[in-house]
Amino acid sequence: MLKKSLVLLLVLTMVASLFAGCAAPAPAEAPAATTAEDPNKKNLEDSLAIDISTLKGTDGQPLILPMEKKEIPARPADPAALPEEDALHWYDMEFAGWSAEKINIPKSPANGAIGKKVVTIINGDHPYLTAYSNGAKKLAEAYKMDLKVMSPNWDLNVQNQMIDQAINSKPDMIILVPLDAKAAVQQFRKINQAGIPCIASNMLPEDEGMKYVIGWTGPDDWGQFRLLAQHLAKTLNNEGGIAYIRHAPGGSPFFARTYGPITELKKIAPKMEVLDMQAPGFEAEKTMQVVSDWITKFGPKLKGIVAADDSAQAIGIAEALKKANRTDIVVYAAGNSKVGMDGVKAGNINAITYQSAEADGAVPVLMAADWFNGKEVEPVRYLPKHVITKDDVDNYMPAQW
């Protein structure tokens, strides 16, 4: 009896308070309507006057660098029909976003970035993403934007809820780092349907998802790894067997950081051979085990290793090589974490990609600001590509994470 009455009471309070709650948000919108033309113009002028070129990352590099151009080839009729070693097999993954037809994109208010409310939803907790958030905050501060960062800790279900929560708080812009390229489609669609402008960041969504966003910014994983592969081929004189330590399955890096170099090497150094690929996760000891097994299995055939991560994975590789005394094997990895750069400096890693986490976070905010300021925004904005080697690693210290 007591239980029943409790449930009844609970339902009643819920229903009653719901109606109270529904009525509440209404007055909040009132002031927006009264805003006059003039302050808008003033705001735009102030916003345009802000100079962000002086902003620097914690590594001393400029936070914002000019965008790199990328050549977009024609799409083959059926990319999936091509062999996996062919770069065009991965066309839809690599060149997503360039040719997407935009749907229902809100028009820029062109009234200045200052004071705009932006919600950034990242995909999880990781030191890289901490640096990412810092970069985003730095730029938002420069533009006096109100930036809120949410993290779903790698949980897709939670990220979906956070998107709804973000929509519910009616921001001027949502920046989303999707957990997954394909699941992102529906996420962006939802934001788009809510009428909120949206920018995709870091993880490149599928072409289908790019329809709903103003643009995407982030590292050009494929391009970076092509660059890395070129460096690798040169070091090894276009010969030798390569093994790949992959990213965690489920995301585009899982493919970009393996098939980027594979397709590139196929093109520029066809004599080089793919020995094996394994995904031991981001654990040094497991990677060490895999690489040790490789050394046993392939012996002198193994000439180079490409890893998707320059910290734990690269450490595992270095340990295995050191134990086997194989100084001849070259190591290439993505990243520029502190651990990775230390590795480059110590000679454990031959080269890593330059992927500034802070810039990764800052560029989408910049894109948002540009959009608020009424500027033209390109659909894709890559971070600059660069391969860090022992020669220039000092320029990128101290590391961002």
Place this chain on the structure above:
Amino acid sequence: MLNIIRSKNISKWIDNNRIYLIFIVVFLLATAFAPNFFNLFNLTNILRGASLGMMVAIGFTIVMICGHMDLSVASTLNLGAILVIGMQPRFGWTVSLIAAVLAGGIVGIINGLLVAKAKIHSFIVTLGTMTIVQGIIYMYSHGSSINVTDFALADWIDKAVIPLLPPRVLITVIAVALFEVFLTRTPYGKGFYMVGGNKETAWLAGFNTDRYLINAFTISALMAALGGALFSISISSAVPNMGEKGVSPLMIVLAATIIGGTSMAGGKGSIVKSAVAVIALGTLFNGLNCFGTGYEVQIFASGLVLAIVVLYEAFALYKQDRLRGQRPELLKELEDGRFKKI
């Protein structure tokens, strides 16, 4: 004397209904303090987010009532998700949904057979099948996520036609209600409690305990697969590794089931309470997120809730143990003042 009885009853009542109290407290606090928390949109959002956990909690609770543990629910959920999306382009929604759920059922039957017939500890069996199923999922999807471009169903399933209850939530709520009725109101359902409470007795009373266990694991896997499938339908895509990073749905459901009052020893538990616990945890997360707190605070808070519940349970058990067999007339003697007060 009357006092003792009354206080005993109240504490018993609180004990039985603690999850509702926790939920109300969390809900009221969030309503009072969290910005943008209390409106239809957000509450629908909470329910939508909780529906996956609620669906998984149904079967998980039944397995736990039987005194067992199903660690494979997270993998099974992924299996349901990946299959329904993977098969849709060729077979359409209906067939692929049925196939996905049935595939989950197969995992459950294997779990059940290994636990009931091979008599291996369920913790171990499901730890093994968890790995195996996850491997199969990766093989099926080649480590990639997959999607469909047909959004019609996705839009329908998550749209709040009835306030607070989009179809996905409605399906979940109906499933919770049906299974609760099945479990507590039908003789067959009661059998799960019997099997969990004392397997030997249940067997001697003529229950086919093995079949009960197999059924429990099958229901668990079916519901997990269904939950995963519905979730993936709602986003028109499936990710092979939900829960591999961060906090797995398994841990959330496990925590919720315990907070909801289901005993790990078996024989005790309620699906509705587990479901309410999932919603309560979702509300806690959502409310804290409204404040803009980071994920660390949210996980800290839910851990704290779990810790308090576990401590309270341990304390209640300890007290019960201490007081078992006390003679009321001797206590009366104490009250009369023949002895020093306790």
Place this chain on the structure above:
Amino acid sequence: MSTENMSTKLDRRSSKHAKWNLWLNKFGVYFMVILFIAFGTLISDKFLTVSNFMNIIQAVAMLGIVAVGVSFITYSGHFADMSVPVIMAFSGIIAVGAVKYGIVISILLGIAAGLSIGLVNAFVIGKLRANPIIWTLAVAFVMNGFIRWAYSGNQIYPDVESKGNVAGQIFVNLSRMNVFGSLPLMVLVMFIVVIIGQILLTKTKFGLQLKLIGSNYEAAKMTGVNVSRTVGLAFILSSVTTSIGGIFLTSLAKVGAYYNGIGYDFNAVTAIVLGGMTLAGGRGNAIGVLGGVFTLGLLSNIMTLIGVDTFSQAIVKGIIFIIVVGINAKSLRKLGRDDA
């Protein structure tokens, strides 16, 4: 008369059979190890080499260190410690933070940090009798949140924290160091932990009473065993070896971070159970656990040598795990020592 003879004969045979089964249960995992070694030798001529074996052992050394500690908990019938990952992360991050005070203090503080979680577990589970899995899960949640909050989601580095003193270098080298020529320190520590674990389990009051507790908690209590202290000690010992594992892991990864140690909870249970310990408690030993750890290492090694991809490896591992445990459960049931 004749029937009596029959029955005694039967008795003797069954007793012999029982002893064999018992032995199989205790050290059967090494049959599997031998089986795998034979199989590995067959499939690859590079398998049976010192360096390959060193690789295998070194790769599982940290898991071995952790698993032996956690096995005390399993042995006492308290399943497993879900707070293993946070203990590893916490001890590592504290050790890195303290590296500026010198390497000894760093390691001691690191272990003390892990120990502090272990002490809480020991009190709540040993004394208050909370459910071990759920409690340690709650601790994992709370500590995970706490570490993230305390370090604002950042990771910290031994070389930065040491402010240039040599301790940072030593810390990073802990997991890379060789002693006695070419024996890695980690492997040495693993063997020491196993030996100490084996002695503790089989040769001390603590171990024998732990066995009693694992077999029947109430009976142990009514035999005068200080159950809360003994169970608590199991959790404390587990936290100590887990901390050691965590410090090695952090040293290897060169960063202290909240995510270090993920997966070690279930991996440890896998190794322990493969090694012949049953979740019901009171059965198995540390040497068996070592065998379980070796099995996992060998399995990965052989599969990579054959060229099995990551996904199939997971499937094969899961199947072998279930089969091995199934055989073990069956042999125990034959003995009438059904744990189910």
Place this chain on the structure above:
Amino acid sequence: MGENKSGLALSMNHVSKRYPGTLAVDGVDFEVCSGEVHALIGENGAGKSTLMKMIAGSFSDYTGEICINGKEVRLSSPSIAKENGIEMIYQELSLALSLSIAENVLVGNLPTKGIFVDRKAMVERTRDRLKRVGLEHLDPLMPVKDISQHEAQLVEIAKALGNNPCILVMDEPTSALSREEVERLFKIIDSLKKQGLAIIYISHHLPEIFRVADRVTVMRDGKRVGTYEIEEVNAGKLVELMVGRSVSEFYSSRSTHLGEEMLRAEHLSRYGFFHDVSFNVRAGEILGLYGLAGAGRSELGRSICGADPIDEGEIHLKGQKLAHKNMGQALEAGVAYLTENRKTQGLALRLTVGENALAALIPKHTKNFFYSGKDDKPVLDRLISDLQIYPPDPSRTVGNLSGGNQQKVLLSKWLSISPKVLILDEPTRGVDIGAKMIIHQAIEKLAGQGNAVILISSDLPELVAMSDRVVIMRKGHLIGEMNKGEFNEETVLLAANGEGGFVNVN
């Protein structure tokens, strides 16, 4: 067959059942008629329980033929046995503690309305059944874990009776019951007999058998020794048949040499369990402690040995105050307690005889941190031969031993450390006569070595024969004591009931 019996309800022809390593039941013929109480007796391990489990359908791999009402059936699962009208009351309680009484009583047979459980009918039906065993005061919706053990035993009986069986098997149904409850049970049995039920009654209590049984079958070593009309035999004959040799005098009189005071309890109280208990026991003395179920005897024993707390009062051991905080410290001082729950609290059933018997010795054999096993073997050999544990193999798993041998192992755990004061709580419950004698001898030997024994037992002949002095508890109070020569079974029982010419010492 007798005239009042109407045909065979059950007959078993040459049935056998093999466990790994032992032939537990070896070609036994057994039969019960409708309207008959057929007692089945034998020592522990004689095969009675196995035979009964066979009837209950616990085994699918027995050999031989079982007929019910003349029709051959294969009783391969409990549900088949139930379908054939067989109900069983187990020695060990088989109730699900977390479920309600109603759900336990009506298990497998819940009343339904449509597809749902009919709660109202469930409660009513349960109430009816509880009334039959005198438990009408219990709420059917109360969880079983909240009722006492003897009530649970009656619930168990109510559960079996409720299914209207035609064959009822009772395995030691009285072990947890008080005298009044036993008497009520016998009345129920009488009326069931009149209704034409066939009842198989297993018990170690010979007086009970002479009270209820019509015929008796004796088993030994898995074989049937013989079946007799109850008028044909007497207690001595039955014991002889069970043990296989003549037992001239069951309880030997022993000469006691009482030493100094060993243990003195002063105004001990554990609030709500027992209040203001004072008594003493001397070296070499066996002190009987008697009381009806729920009188607080076991609780007193547990508190003295430190398993439970003491709220008030003092214990003196050899004149010195015993300030123990837990059982370990009490043991160190020399006070041990043998629990009445052999299986749940006494033995680690999955461990071996040796490991169990030496469990209490672990701290003593630990020197400089390490346990030294070198003294184990002589101690173990002595214990096994003293107590005649069978099989005499310390590496056997205790769980596979018969109940009597398990009890011996439990006792050996305490004998191994020869405590100054040993509190024995029901040391021979559910134990056959042979084992009982050996246990009694061991207890007397322990006392003879100058130790004190406190014997808690519901078995009145045992208590009266063994004790030098008896103290009586009633409802949580110690109400008096009687010296050797002053007490017999009747006076002790009357005193425990609060009657008779008994002087309250308080």
